[in-house]
Amino acid sequence: MTRPTAVENLQLHGSEPGSDSKTIFGFWVYLMTDCVLFATLFATYAVLHKNTAGGAGSNELFSLPFVLAETLILLTSSFICGLMMLAVHRRNTKLALVWLAATIILGLAFLGMELSEFSKLASEGNSWRRSGFLSAFFTLVGTHGLHITTGLLWAATLGVQIVRRGFTGGVTRRLMLFSLFWHFLDIVWIFIFTIVYLMGVL
């Protein structure tokens, strides 16, 4: 077998060679099944989005500048998560923690904006109970928000692990999985932005 490259040496440090890539492949399979979950929700939304039951439709409810800000915040969070992985591979603890904190803060900002949009809709009588369109909307966007919430809890846990254990094989591997998860959620959001919001106001 060939000698591992520098990058492989880093990522395999402290664990059985090859086990990391198997774990990451397993996580990749999970992400692909998650795509199928989102696909069913997108299909449901596409079928129901005109069924407003006499209530407000998508062109009356959404504020595009607000959603654009959300999108740019999540995109920046995903980018900074990538910068964090570069710091992790260079074993720069301080920089990795700074980028991880920035990722979490931007993620919280995104989640806060999403929740404020949800509460605004609900307070105006446009909750998920109002129509098939709104049920599908809250289910699709809410499922994404739930993933974001889970990711934020995960990221905070990893921050604690970096501080307490440093970059052991396990912590580095989990950071790689988290970064995959975070980039994946950004891609799902691009499609929510396009299909729900941009097409919604047309």
Next chain:
Amino acid sequence: MDFHFHYRLFDGSIVMSRRQTTVHPPGNGRGTAASYTVGFILSIALTLGAYFVVTSQNDAGNPAMSYGYIIGAIVVLAIVQLLVQLRYFIHLGQESGPRWNRLMFMFMLLIVFIVVGGTLWIMNNLDYHHADNKPKDGSDTPTKMDDYPHYDPAMTPSETDQFIIHDEGINR
């Protein structure tokens, strides 16, 4: 040398060779600050592009592009952004050895295509009860639909079933 050739022979086959345990995963730190920055800038440009395609049409009053072209443009921009982020953030397809990650991705695309395409196809065919078919004057009383001249909205559910069965040409 010999060993490499030997393992190469198994690439892409269903035989599990030891070589497959050293597959490079996606997101394994192959990116550089430069590649992440390129991906970030492209993503922002594509997002803003899609945003302005939609908003400029709304502000203008008389759209320069037809509805179909706008939809087409923003869908293309979203797909390009998907490819950009897969390439620069997730580093898909840059792994060495057998490409199981890419294979899984292709399989996912197939399933998504069947689920979404199949749903839209069938539901658009069965649009008897879609809100589109409600009268355009905003009243709640349904009228006979243009596409289905024999459909009477006042029918009971079982009569509606019979109508659909008849209309779809299903023989029992």
